[in-house]
Amino acid sequence: MIRKAQIQDLEKIVEIYNQAITAGFQTADTDVLSVADRLEWFALHEADQYPLFVAEIEDVVVGWLSISPYRPGRKALNDCGEISFYIDHSWRRKGIASLLIEAAIDACKALHYYSLFAIVIDKNEASIKLLERFGFTRWAHLPDIVNYSGQRCGQVYYGIHLV
Numbered sequence: 001m002i003r004k005a006q007i008q009d010l011e012k013i014v015e016i017y018n019q020a021i022t023a024g025f026q027t028a029d030t031d032v033l034s035v036a037d038r039l040e041w042f043a044l045h046e047a048d049q050y051p052l053f054v055a056e057i058e059d060v061v062v063g064w065l066s067i068s069p070y071r072p073g074r075k076a077l078n079d080c081g082e083i084s085f086y087i088d089h090s091w092r093r094k095g096i097a098s099l100l101i102e103a104a105i106d107a108c109k110a111l112h113y114y115s116l117f118a119i120v121i122d123k124n125e126a127s128i129k130l131l132e133r134f135g136f137t138r139w140a141h142l143p144d145i146v147n148y149s150g151q152r153c154g155q156v157y158y159g160i161h162l163v
Contacts, residue, residue, distance in 0.1 A: 002103045005052040005064065010042050011035050012061040013054065016086050023089070025123045025153065028146055044068070049111065050081070053103050055096045063087035065100035067108065070117075079114040085127075097127075101134050109162050117159030121146060131158040 005013065014035050020026035021033070045052035045066055055063040065085040071077050083104050087096050108116050117139065120127050140157040 001056050002053055002099050003056060005042075005045065005054045007042065009054050009061050009064075010038060013042075013052075013064045014038050016061070016064060016088050019089050020086050024148055025121050026086075026127075028121070028155070030148065051107055053100055053107075055087075055100055057091070061088075062091040063096045063100055065097075065104050067104055067116075079112065081108050081111075081113045081116050083116060083118050085118075092126075097130055098133075101130070105134065105160075105162065113162055115159055115161055117157055120156050120158060122154040122156045128156065128158065134160070136160045 014033055014037075017027070017029075017038075018032040021029050021031070042052070044050055045068075050067050050069060052066045053064060054061045063086060065083055067081045067083055069077075070080040070082045081104075083101070085097055085100050085104075105116065116136075118127070118131055118136065120131070122128075122141065122143075136158040137160070138156055139159045141154055142156075143154040144152040145155060146153045
């Protein structure tokens with residue numbers, strides 16, 4: 001089941017995100033986070049404009065997706081949304097990320113977003129392939145800007161126009 005996140009989901013959301021941090025090449029964060037570190041971030045996503053969704057199976061959160069503002073405060077970009085999604089490592093390749101992306105696209109259309117995009121580490125081929133299946137195309141590549149303890153890679157922007 002896909003639903004909007006609630007504050008009691010935050011511990012599991014952080015746990016899943018920390019899996020991506022420790023695995024490497026899935027996020028640009030390199031230090032694990034605490035629930036306290038993510039409280040302000042969670043509060044931003046309580047508003048309907050930038051929802052945070054969780055995938056839940058048998059009362060356990062197994063993945064999440066956030067829709068975030070792109071360059072907050074710049075009004076000309078208000079109809080753009082950035083998605084980020086993470087799946088518990090034990091639940092990968094079971095279609096959960098697809099369900100979350102479908103929910104995000106539907107929500108963004110209802111919110112009258114014009115563009116939706118994801119910023120992905122260029123070595124994260126699984127996420128790139130998934131986005132492409134939903135019609136996202138590569139909009140930009142920022143080469144060698146990510147530094148994982150001396151190992152460099154880039155970021156890619158994958159986007160879609162919703163109207």
